[in-house]
Amino acid sequence: MMFGIVIMDDLILVSIGAFLVAVLTVPAGFGLSTMLTPLVLLLMGPHEAVAVVAIVHGAHNGGKYLALKKYVNFDACRKYGIWLVFGSIIGALLQNQVPETPLLAIIGIFLIILPLLTMSERWMGYKIPEANDRIGGFSSGFMGGLSGHQGALRAMFLSRRLPDKMAYAATASILALCVDLSRIPVYLIYRNEEILQQLTLTCILIISALLGVNIGKLWLKNLKVEWIQRGVMLGIIGSGFFYLYEAIII
Numbered sequence: 001m002m003f004g005i006v007i008m009d010d011l012i013l014v015s016i017g018a019f020l021v022a023v024l025t026v027p028a029g030f031g032l033s034t035m036l037t038p039l040v041l042l043l044m045g046p047h048e049a050v051a052v053v054a055i056v057h058g059a060h061n062g063g064k065y066l067a068l069k070k071y072v073n074f075d076a077c078r079k080y081g082i083w084l085v086f087g088s089i090i091g092a093l094l095q096n097q098v099p100e101t102p103l104l105a106i107i108g109i110f111l112i113i114l115p116l117l118t119m120s121e122r123w124m125g126y127k128i129p130e131a132n133d134r135i136g137g138f139s140s141g142f143m144g145g146l147s148g149h150q151g152a153l154r155a156m157f158l159s160r161r162l163p164d165k166m167a168y169a170a171t172a173s174i175l176a177l178c179v180d181l182s183r184i185p186v187y188l189i190y191r192n193e194e195i196l197q198q199l200t201l202t203c204i205l206i207i208s209a210l211l212g213v214n215i216g217k218l219w220l221k222n223l224k225v226e227w228i229q230r231g232v233m234l235g236i237i238g239s240g241f242f243y244l245y246e247a248i249i250i
Helices: 004-030 032-040 046-071 076-093 098-125 130-146 151-158 165-197 200-223 226-248
Strands: none
Touching: 004 046, 004 200, 032 046, 032 130, 032 151, 032 200, 032 226, 046 098, 046 165, 046 200, 076 130, 076 151, 076 165, 098 130, 098 165, 098 226, 130 151, 151 165, 165 200
């Protein structure tokens, strides 16, 4: 009985967390996987957590696309899309080969270094040349397939191409959806049984994430996106330290 109470408490905690994260990441354009995965890790191992969050992430981005589709910049989608998908499939295939502890450590290091690079880039006023969009697209897709953490890297390339906050959020959603639709089948091939065992939790998280989309759309119209992006960046760094801690204690 006590075990059931703990599980129910965890489900409620993770569901509320999914809703709040979904609200924040509509205007930020990234961060759902980054901040939701540590919560899901309370209930399962890292490989299964990445796969479950990928399904929730896909549903969330599908909801964002439907809510914001009139603002999508399809020229940016063409520049990034093929490289995102290519990198995502490779990353997802590699993810199955990486043991649990190194996977956590890789994710943690990436999540600490990338936001710091992004912030230092802003301080220095450096602009990444558009010729490197292919690199940015492939790298974002690869990290999305490997660990689920694609958004912050994509934001480094996409946000300066699309200064309009509505176009940025809408385009980011369809690009993220491309990654999700390409990596989820790979996860299912390798970890079908483990993912199906988490079907109830996955459905609850999807509902929470979709509810958060509508609130996030209101925030997108009324708040400065920069404030939310900075908050999400701090959350990403905190998640990075969490992953490193988990890698050390395993």
